[in-house]
Every structure is written in C-alpha cells, then in structure tokens.
Amino acid sequence: KLRGHVFLLESKSVEERFNVSNYDRETVYSNHTVQLIEERFNRSGNTMLYWSLISFSERSVPEMYNILISHRNYQTAIDFANYHGLDTDEVLKSQWLNSSQGTDEINMFLSKIKDQAFILSECVDKVGRTEDSAKALLAHGLHLTNQYKFSETEDDEYSQIWDYRIARLQLLQFGDRLETYLGINMGRYYAEYSKFRIMPIHEAGVNLAESGKIGALNLLFKRHPYSLASSVLQILAAIPETVPVQTYTQLLPGRSPPMTVAMREEDWVECDKMVRFIRRLPENHEISDQIRTEPIVRRSLRSLWPSINELTIWYKSRARDIDCYSGQLDNCLCLIDFACRKGLTELQQFHEDTSYLYQLIYSDETDGEISFSMSLTAWEQLSDYEKFNTMLKGVKEENVIKRLRDKAIPFMQSRSHYLTSVGQEHVMVDQSSADHEKDESFLVRWLKKIALENKVEICLLVIEEGCTEFQSKGFFRDESEAIDCALQCIYLCTATDKWSTMAAILSKLPQKQGKCCFKL
Template sequence: MVSTDSKFIDTVFCRFSVQEYGKFRIMPINEAAISLAESGKIGALNLLFKRHPYSLSPFMLEILAAIPETVPVPMYGQLLPGRSPPSGFAVRQDDWVECEKMVHFINASVKNRDILIKVKTEPLVKHLLGFRWPTIDELSSWYTNRARAMDYFSGQLDNCLSLLEFALRKGLSELQQFHQDVLYLSQIIYTNDDDSEMSFNMNLAMWGELSDYEKFKFMLKGVKKENVTERLHNRAIPFMCEKFRKASLTGDVTLSDNTNQNIDESFLVRWLKETSGENKLDICLVVIEEGCRNFQSNDYFKSEVEAVDCALQCIYLSTVTDRWSIMAAILSKLPQLHGEFGFMSILIS
C-alpha cells in the first residue's frame, strides 16, 4: 500500500527528491509511517493516519512508540489512541473497481509481495481487513510501557505525566492509579527541601517495583527533625491515606507489601518503630507531638490508643540509654486516655 496523495507528498518532501519518493512508493506504508515517526515528522504522520486508517490501524501502537521520547506529548496528542476508535475517516470514496470481487481476485492472482504493496489501495484494504482497534488491555499496557520507556531513555518524567494525562482524558480510567504513582514520584524528584541532603537514583521502572510501604519510606528518606513534618504533610501522609482508603474500599486486609503487613498497623506507625530502632528518637518526638495535636484535623494516627501504643513501642525499641529527656518529652505529648483501664492497660499490654 502506497500513498499518492499530493498534499501528503508535499508535506513529507519539502524539497522533492526523485530517489526518496521512489523509495517511499515501494515501501510498505507501515514502514513509511515508522520512518516518519522516528524522524519526528508529526504533521506528515498525522496526515498519513487520516488518509490510510485501515492500512495503519494494525500497526498504530508500534508506529506511535517510534516517536522519539523527547518529543513533547502535546505535539502528537491528537494521534494518541483513546478508549474508542474515531467516529469517522477522511478516506476518499471507493472507485468502481475497488470492490470485494477485486480483493478476491488480487489475493488469488498476485503472489509477489512488492506488486501487492503497489496495487492495494486504501479502499481495497478496507474491504480486505476492515478496521482494527486495540483492546483496553492493549492500550493500558502500551501507555504504561511507553511512559516507562520515556522516563528510562529521556529522564523527562513530566513528559510521562503528560502522556498519562492524555490517556485519562481519552477515557482510559484504568491508568488512574498508575498516573497517581507517577505523580508521587514526580513530586519527590522535582520538589527539593531546602535543608535536605538527600540524593537518590530512582526511575519509573524501579519505583513501580517498590511495595506501597517502601514508597512511603522513600518519601521520608533523609528527613531530619527540622523537615519531617513538612515532608509528612506534603507527601507521605496523603500517600498513606490514599493507599489505606483504597484498601478499605476493596476490602483488601493487606496492602502491597513484601511482609504482608496487616492493615491494622499504619505505614506511619511502622516507620516510627523502625526510626526508633535506629535511635532517632528526636524525629519520633517531632512526629508524635504533631500527630497528637488534634486527632480530628490530622491523619497521623487513627485513634488516641494507636498514638499511645506507638509512642510506647518507640521508647521500648530504642537501645540508647542517654535519651531520658526525649523519652519523657514523648510521654508528655500523649493524650490522657479515659476509661476503666486507660493508660495503664496499654502499658501492661
């Protein structure tokens, strides 16, 4: 299949070349489209898709994947596939000879592949193959792999986000969670704390392999007592709440975690216990104090009981013997529990 459209030829060949046009005429149209994509000739590629939708639809995802990862997504956003195929095509009307009988005749009599490419016009391809559109699973997989490739080869995570935003606008809601994960990674990479000395090597593929709790820990990597509250408010706590809300809605009692940690223990509690095990009680003090300020207005702890239990475990897990003042400060920040047993019941347990 080859294009003889004069507008397309003018678009592709700004300065006409007999040799280049000769190559183009005998080249399979999907290979011509890939060549245009690799060259970043989006205008010509767009016109080719419009005039030859039946010939190119089986190769659409392969062609789009050939566009350089550094090309801004809005430049070819109109070419990106959505949940449903386009409603119409700008294909010329069939000539009288371009009928199903001719399709059968060509298939039966023409065996040479090079000749077959030349004689199959777009209306004949329409009769022969019809129009194929990728399934939802194929589209979701393509967008996911394309985003990862863009990040891996170009490091332009903002381009990945732009790609996924186009996918969501085109109805692929299945990519909502993946888009959210990319957004979290983007916030980590592009938002720097003034007093943070953190350096890390993380790409989208590596990020996707982490469990939810490992992502939570990564958001708090390198924190100090001076910036832990800000990092929790801006990144980690919203992430934790979103993951636990999703787990609660789906009825999943375990979150994505290598240790199958039960949902009863929050990411923050686990992280505080690990932090105290590293003898960083000063950080634990800041977090517990902030979390106990107002249980109704923050999402640090699910209840006063959880806060008290977490604080006591942090003290027990610390191995230092010269931080009595910090331990006392932690205890002083805890709420006073009421009831038959109150504070002592937690101490005994």
C-alpha cells in the same frame, strides 16, 4: 522489381582503392561488378569516393517494419505500415517508450494505442517524472478501467476483467500515496515518490517517526487510518524519546480509534464483491499491499485498534524508555497524563506513582546534603512501603511534618490496600507476639524503624501532630492506633538519655476524663 531487398554498399576513397601496397589493381576490378563514382566534399577538401555493391539480402515485410522502428524512422515506418496494411501500434509504442512520457506524450502517443493491456501496464508501472505527468498517467489508467464495472449477472471470477479491476485498485492506491507524498513534502514532487508509493505504509510511518517529522506523521495517520491501525504503537515508539510529548499528543492513542480522518470517497471497485475476490488471492501475493486501499482495508479488516491491555502496556513501556534514554521524567509524566485524559483510567495509579517520583526528584526543599536520583523502572520495582520509606529518606525534625503532609501521607492514603501485613518483618515487642501477624500502616511501621534508630524526637513530633486530627483523615486511623504506636516506639528506643522525650510522647496521647486512655 527489387522491393523488399536490402543493398549493402561499401565505400572507399580513391587512394584506398588504388593503393598498390594493399591491393592488386586487377584483383580489385575483378571482384566488383558494379562501381559508382560519386564526388564528395569533406572538411579537408575534395575527395573522390567509389561505391561498390558487395552484397544484397532479402528481408520480409515485418522485418523491414521492425528495422524502421528500431532506427526510429517513425514517419517512414508509418508509411510502410499503411502501404502493407500493418498495425501502427508498434510505431506508437516505440514513440511513447522513447519519449519524455509527459502529459503531451500521453495525448499524442499513449492514448492512440489500441493495445489496452500495454496502456494499463504503462499507467500502473511507470512513474511520471513530474507531478502533472504522474497524475495524468493515473487518470488515464482510471479512465481506461472505468468500463469494467460490476454487473448483476457476472459470475466468472477468472476472466481478464478482474485483472483490470485489480489494476484499478493499484491506480487508486498510487493516487492516494501521491496525495500523501505531496502533503508530507509541502507540495513538492521528488523522484523518491517512486519508492514511497510501493513501500509498506507502516515503514513510511516508522521512517517519519524516527526523523521526528510529527506534522508529516499526523498527515499519514489521517490519510491512512485503517492501514496503520495495527502499527500505530510501533510507529509512535520510533519517535525519539527526547521529542517533547506535547508536540505529538494529537497522535497518542486512546481507548478507541480517532474520529478525524481525511479520506477520499469510495470508488465503485472498492466494494464487498472485490473484497471477497481479494480474500481468495494468495496471502503472499506480490501486489497485496498495492491493492489494499483504505476503503478495502476498512471493509475487510474492520477494526484492528490495539486493545486496552496493549495500550496500557505500551504507555508504561514508552514512559520507561523516555526516562531511560533521555532522563526527562517530566516528559514521562506528561505522556501518562495525556493517556489518562484519553480515557485510559487503568493508568491512573501508574500516573500517581510517576508523579510522586517526580516530586521527590524535583522537590523544592533545599538540602545540600540530600541528592535523590532514581529511574522510573527502579521506582516501580519498590513495594508501596519502600516508596513510602523513600519519601521520608533523610528527613529531619524541621521538615518531617511537611514531608509527611505533602508526600508520604497522601501516598499512603491513595493506596487501596495501604495496610501492610508485617508478618515476620515486624519488630518483636515480646516473645508472646512472636507468631502473631499484625496489620500496620506505613506510618506506624516507619515510626518503629525510626525508634529503633533512637530518633524519638521525630517520633514525638509525628505523634503530637497525629493526635490532633483523629476526626479527619490524618496520620493515624484512630486513637488506639496512635497509642499503640507510641508505646511501641518507647519500648523500641534503647537510648538511656531520652527519658524526657519518651515522657513527652506519653503526654501527647489522647486523654479520657482527665486520664490517659491506656494502661501502663
């Protein structure tokens, strides 16, 4: 008769109930209409307990059901639900939520729940504590959403079916991230996967690059090539400048995207129809990154590979940073060399300039008086002639020819416009040539500077060497240039004790039919 009612009982020991200092005995008896006496034993011995009914209140069937569930009296709750015809889903949900949520619990509780929205939210939002449970949750969610494939007659883009398809994309993305995470961590599963699976993929790339984890970064690029295409330069720039370029040459970008990728096969939901639906979502959609799987990105964005200009600028900037922060010019040279090998011929001259600087700094010539040091940035800012002049800095009679042949002359000949317009910078031979601009080679211009310093002995050696090879590409373009250069060097020398050297210069000039081919 009292089904559905709750009785609230109060228990007190004999001593408490009949303590005259606290209660009046008659008052105690008059305030209670029902008394039950029950013998109990506790650890300290026998104690007589009195039970008193102090109140009772009515509870509805749903309230009683919720009370049983909240107290985790699951079997009683199930019996109660079956007796009153209630849905047992709430019991199963509570059992699942309060379990370890492993693979066994998925089979025992989650798979038996009828509320598909709840199941799907658990599969998407929950991260398994172990690798097996994480994979089992994703697999269960994919199995559930597999029934919502596209049909030819479907035209309602606002039905709940699309929510399930969006959830399927999330599950696929989380699965891809899980495989990538396991690969990065050598098959070991850690709790930090929960952060990795939702962070923007380019941030994960930057973190790996900053840590110098080249192998893991290589795996990331292969697993997520389309998502990372637009961020590849930013990620590679985060690699510490001290890391040898040879260790990450396989990551360096070329003119076109890499052909080697490690992607799974497309799922049925990763189709053009789904791409069109995603495009209509708000740009700042909260799960935008979580639904853009690699096949979706490939279909929607096509190619975001950096342009040739962007690649060229990046390689130069990266080389400067390596030189600035590590001082490893050989690393810079290696970087640009690999860029040229990957088809970026636009960097060929930059490679040559860097190579010449490297030769200057790490020259085999041993001269204790000369210590050359210059940054790549400072070297770039020099004009071609200034670079030529720097190559010959500190030369002496015993090494000038070797320095010219090994460094300066090849550099001069490699410039497509190695003739410089001297203009107002050229030295005036007489007043009649004051307003005349004359094109001079780097060598002629340098020899005139040397002559002004009265170092005609060096001029003699260079002119003598240059006058022996007009037929091949040598020091001078032709005989006329050599003769003109020799005369200007003689006129520019102001020393009065160099007459014999000047005469020797004239004697080295080319002859025609026994006569010198110039007029004094």
